[in-house]
Amino acid sequence: MSGMEEDTDIVLKKDIERIQDEEKGDEEKIDERNFEDNPFIGDEIETPKAGMVFSSDEEIRNYYDNFARRQGFGVAKISSKSGDDGRPKYFSLACARNGKTISTAKGSYHPRPSTKTNCKAKINVTIKEDGRFIISRVYLDHNHALSPGKTRNFRRNKALDSRGKRRSEQNDLAGITLNQNSHSFADEAGCYENLPYGEKEIAKARQSRLGVDDAEALLVYFYRMQSRNPNFFYMIDVDEEWRIKNVFWADARCRAAYDSFGDVISFDTTYLTKSYDMPLAPFVGVNHHGQSMLFGCGLLFSEDTDTYIWLFKSWLTCMLGRSPKAIVTDECKAIQTSVTEVFPNSRHRLCLWQIMQKLPLKLGELAQYNAIKRNLKNIVYDSVKPGDFEESWLQMVKDYNLENNEWLKSLYEDRHCWVPVFVENTFWAGMSTTQRSESKKTFFDEYVNSKTTLKQFVEQYDNALKSKVEKESKANLDSFNYTLPMITSLSIEKQFQMVYTNDIFKLFQDELRGLMYCNASFVKTEGSIATFEVTESVLGKDGVSWKEMEYEVLYNETECKVQCLCHLFEFKGILCRHAVSILIKKKVKEVPSHYILERWRKDMKRGYTLVKNVYDDFDNNEQRLHNNRLSPLFYEVQELGTVSDDRCELLVVLLGEVKKKLLACEGNQINQGPTMASPQHENKV
Structure with missing residues (x-):
């Protein structure tokens, strides 16, 4: 059974047959007394008796709930029966501890707790044709201790009533904090023990809606972003009263950047604002400089499995159904379950930093x-x-x-x-196992703090992303204009210096510096595979002691492939010092192309850089208007062209022809040179 206080409304055949027999036997014994006026006597609540009459389902439920609260037990509806015409005929309200424990846990080592004691206390209710609800039989004896002082903690008794919801909303509008709000409810009730609901229920009422200003600011932002670029995507989840509950959005640049760097993403939640206690949930990756970049952002009503599933599915829809190859999250069962359901083919890793902090x-x-x-x-x-x-x-x-x-x-x-030795054989784009995953805490640094309201966050959101774009542009410029000096005379270092961005090349140079602590020795040869052992001297965390670490390195001379037990290349896309020491030993002058990842190259043209002016308003900018018309079309054509080799070749040919025509138009406009691109440019797209 999944509920701890309420049973499911399962119609048990034996129970129904028993109730039917009881109804027939009690039909003429009932002394009908009308309790429509009030079954409450002063502060006391009259004990249920056969013959009590109520005018509605809600009235009898409220009566029995209040009686149970005073006595000290929870209430559940355990059985019901409808006639041939579909109208309900009778039902039973019972002690919530009715029934027996049925474990649904996957393994016997982790059974779920249960409150069930097979308690028989209940009331049987008959529904007459004239709409009256009559108690036909009463069972008062319980087989467990009653707790009148703790009934406010029963799930059925913790719901915030309509009056409480209105008051909570009024306090919100007046700027009263959640803590002060809870105290005001408790003061009115006399003490917390008399309060039928707790701070969690009051907080839930606050969370179920955004402030008018906040919601308006969010929607205005969405409309403004769509006017800048139609590829802006957002989804809104609302509650029963059509108030905003969960929100997800991603701008055109974020969506386009996912094409280049969406192989690995990091996801975690952290609270944005104390006012509404709404977690901010960014999807973050890393670019070719190792800088964090955003792929979308969510604001959540709660942190349960259903909410995360909604968010992940919204994000997946935004990214045209393309799941990441790997995803890093915090250690949270709700998130883990949701990742398994929505991203079944993605490699899931838990944040080691967060685990060690616990x-x-x-x-x-x-x-x-x-x-x-x-x-x-x-x-x-x-x-x-x-x-x-x-x-x-x-x-x-x-x-x-x-x-x-x-x-x-x-x-x-x-x-x-989560353990490094188990996850290092998967590519994580440099997201270290020993540091906190890229998240809101780093991505929105200097723009968000614990006192930031949602309205302020929306206003600062564009500024934060513009800052990231500027940092990436500067890093691009630096990688082309500045060359990091080599620290060795190895041709392998020169090879990486020419193609990798400066930030990634620095990481490779760190591995070269580590060569002085490595000693490689030959072990054996089996076919074309040679096995080496590399012993590395590692300085301890105390900064004084040293320890020896041994790594096995396999080298295939035929294919020039090298694999180290430390799996740094598989994990980060950079050759480790142990592998490099073997390549040097085998006199390899140039590493094969499969050891130079495109995602780290500085000379790659990436489509998302063509998405301009996403975070600025230029209403009269003609070039921006043209870009807004063309970007969605280019994006769709690119997706169609990647489906197969034939489509890709067709698209390359067509784009080549379009490019020649555009260059010809440009030549005619300025009356310079030939009207067609020169032959050496015809093969470039």
């Missing part, structure tokens, strides 16, 4: 915490092979008697999603 909270109370923390970090960061990690982890659990620690159990079960 150590004091999860293990801080243990007597040997410092030793456990030190041991755990060594196991996580220094394991070279998966088997090494598993053996060391299980030994640590045994040594410190941690077999019953549920958090460590769950981490071990999810080890393939």
